[in-house]
Amino acid sequence: MYLATTGRPDAPPGPPGLRRRVSGTVLALGTVSLVTDVSSEMVTAVLPLYLVLGLGLSPLQFGLLDGLSNGATALVRLLGGATADRGGRHKTVGGLGYALSAASRLGLLLAGGATGWIAGAIAADRLGKGVRTAPRDALITLHSAPEDLGRAFGAHRAMDTTGALLGPLAAFALLWATADAYDAVFAVSFCVGAFGVLLWLLLVPGRTRAKPVVPAPGRSRGTPAPGPAREAPAGRAVPAAPRACGGLFAAMRSPGYRRIVLCAGLLGAATIGDSFLYLLLQRRLDFDATWFPFLPLGAATVFLLLAVPAGRLADRLGRRGPLLYGHGALFLAYGLLLTPLPDTVVLLGVLALLGLFYAATDGVLMALTGPFLAEGRQAGGLALVQTAQALARLGAAVAFGAVWTATGPETALVVALVALAAAVGCSARLLPEGAPTPAGPAVPEPSERTD
Numbered sequence: 001m002y003l004a005t006t007g008r009p010d011a012p013p014g015p016p017g018l019r020r021r022v023s024g025t026v027l028a029l030g031t032v033s034l035v036t037d038v039s040s041e042m043v044t045a046v047l048p049l050y051l052v053l054g055l056g057l058s059p060l061q062f063g064l065l066d067g068l069s070n071g072a073t074a075l076v077r078l079l080g081g082a083t084a085d086r087g088g089r090h091k092t093v094g095g096l097g098y099a100l101s102a103a104s105r106l107g108l109l110l111a112g113g114a115t116g117w118i119a120g121a122i123a124a125d126r127l128g129k130g131v132r133t134a135p136r137d138a139l140i141t142l143h144s145a146p147e148d149l150g151r152a153f154g155a156h157r158a159m160d161t162t163g164a165l166l167g168p169l170a171a172f173a174l175l176w177a178t179a180d181a182y183d184a185v186f187a188v189s190f191c192v193g194a195f196g197v198l199l200w201l202l203l204v205p206g207r208t209r210a211k212p213v214v215p216a217p218g219r220s221r222g223t224p225a226p227g228p229a230r231e232a233p234a235g236r237a238v239p240a241a242p243r244a245c246g247g248l249f250a251a252m253r254s255p256g257y258r259r260i261v262l263c264a265g266l267l268g269a270a271t272i273g274d275s276f277l278y279l280l281l282q283r284r285l286d287f288d289a290t291w292f293p294f295l296p297l298g299a300a301t302v303f304l305l306l307a308v309p310a311g312r313l314a315d316r317l318g319r320r321g322p323l324l325y326g327h328g329a330l331f332l333a334y335g336l337l338l339t340p341l342p343d344t345v346v347l348l349g350v351l352a353l354l355g356l357f358y359a360a361t362d363g364v365l366m367a368l369t370g371p372f373l374a375e376g377r378q379a380g381g382l383a384l385v386q387t388a389q390a391l392a393r394l395g396a397a398v399a400f401g402a403v404w405t406a407t408g409p410e411t412a413l414v415v416a417l418v419a420l421a422a423a424v425g426c427s428a429r430l431l432p433e434g435a436p437t438p439a440g441p442a443v444p445e446p447s448e449r450t451d
Contacts, residue, residue: 022144022148022151022152022155023143023144023152025139025140025143025204025205026140026143026144026152026155026156027155027159028199028203028204029136029139029140029156029204030155030156030158030159030160031159031199031203032098032196032199032200032203032204033136033156033159033160033163034159034160034162034163035163035192035193035195035196035199036098036101036102036163036192036193036196037160037161037162037163037164037166037167038163038166038167038170038192039101039102039105039167039189039190039192039193039196040101040125040129040167040189040193041163041164041166041167041168041171042167042168042170042171042174042185042188042189042192043105043108043125043171043185043186043189044167044168045167045168045171045172045296046171046172046175046182046185047122050182051118055118073126073127073129073130073390075130075387075391076127076130076131077130077131077133077134077383077386077387077390078380078383078384078387079131080093080097080130080131080132080133080134080135080379080383081134081135081138081379081380081381081382081383081384082379082380082383084134084135084138084379084380085138085376085377085378085379085380088376089135090135090136090138090139090142090379091135091139091200091204091205091206092206093131093132093135093379094131094132094135094136094139094200094204095132095197095200095201095204096128096131096132097127097128097129097130097131097132097133097135098128098132098193098196098197098200099128099197100124100125100127100128100131101124101125101128101129101132101193102128102190102193102194102196102197103124103128103190104121104122104124104125104128105121105125105186105187105189105190105193106186106190107120107121107124108121108122108186109183109186109187109190133383133386134379134380134382134383134386135379137153137366137378137379137382137386138378138379138382139204140152140153140156140366141366141370141373141378141382142378143205146370146371147315148315149315149366149367149370149371150310150311150312150313150314150315150319150363150364150367151308151311151312151315152311152367153311153362153363153364153366153367154307154308154309154310154311154312154314154359154363154364155307155308155311156363157303157307157311157358157359157362157363158303158304158307158308161300161303161304161307162304164296164300165297165300165301165304168294168296168297169297170188171185171189174188252384254372255432256372256432257369257372257373257381259430259431259432260365260368260369260372260385260431260432261384261385261388262388262430263426263427263430263431264365264385264386264388264389264392265388265389265391265392266392266423266426266427266430267327267389267392267420267423267424267427268388268389268390268391268392268393268396269392269393269395269396269419269423270327270396270416270419270420270422270423270424271327271330271392271393271396271420272396272397272400272416273393273396273397273400274296274299274354276397276400276401276404277333277337277350277354278295278296280337280409280413281295281337281346281347281350282295283409284337284343284346285343285346285347295351298348298351298352298355299351299352299354299355299358300355301355302351302352302354302355302356302359303355303358303359303362304355305355305359306355306356306359306360307358307359307362307363309359310322310326310359310360310363310364311363311364311367314360314364314367314368315367318433319364319365319367319368320368320431320432320433322360322361322364323360323361323364323365323368323427323431324424324427324428324431325360326356326357326358326359326360326361326364327357327361327420327423327424327427328424329353329354329356329357329360330353330354330357330420331417331420331421331424332349332353333349333350333353333354333357334413334416334417334420335417336349336350336353337350337413338410338413338414338417365385365389366382366385368431369381369382369385370382372432396416396419400412400415400416403415
């Protein structure tokens, strides 16, 4: 991954045959995400142990805390996206989200075991994540050529996942060195999160006079151009949304975008949470609970290795296929848990397929959505897709847990398999055809800032 064809963020486009590179802004955003994920995953890895074993909360109480905070995250994405689009305030809104998440670690440190304060700190962390996600992804879209969005999101997700790998390792190293002093984990996590906010302020460009990419003549706004993109006149500012609600739902006038939102909800409604898969693995393999927090590291490693190749493949062949095949990998992961195969095969297979699922879907869905959004509407449009997916996944988790409680895990998995197969089948018919775009010059990074 490099900055541009000449090594400078504002370099002019190179020859058409030259390999395209990831922009400097995307690398800066990836660096911030890496540092922030180290901070957040340090807490995420130890929080169940701290609350359930350390403070004596029941699993039901922990589930309610986690479910309520996740629900708030899904809804606040819309507010963050709409606010960021007004006047191009992506850096300001995103920075507030990162700062709120960093401050939540300090809240955990000062809570002193009080459940109410702990709940508030967890909610603040999730709210911060909800606020920052759409503006950050909008910046990736704004600073990447349409034909390179898969590569750009793949590179960002790979850097983000590196932090997700390092965070749990750092947390458990601290617990081992301090004899289970959870306060030390929270303190270090706060310092790392504050460093991430500093990097955001220093490295990420603010409100810019962008050179927006506009479609070639004769094509609709939502369809990527088949050749090199042409630029609007230099100095043209990104237009501001006149109204928050109008800007947020303006993209719904595009049939292709409406289909993406619908399919994101359908596929999300058939996706059970990772925690359920890990619980099913622990139940089948019957390993010691102290190894449970390390299960996500296996899936994260596969995600890290495949995120960039999956993004590049999506740019070359079209983003619709990898998105569907990624959910096919998740279908196989569900099925493996019902097979009589050896436990080691099931463990490695489920973790590998889960990592492949995220590599082929997480950034690819955003890359598929980006070209359907007009200038000044990126954050709100991406937030609506993310919210539809998050709320659907929340409902899927509740439904899966209810079926598991009523009839057992095997029946719940069969129901999940049927639901996922139906969702993939419907999405295969509804998702817009994303024709691959040939190699073209990279969009130059805007170098002029107005704030």
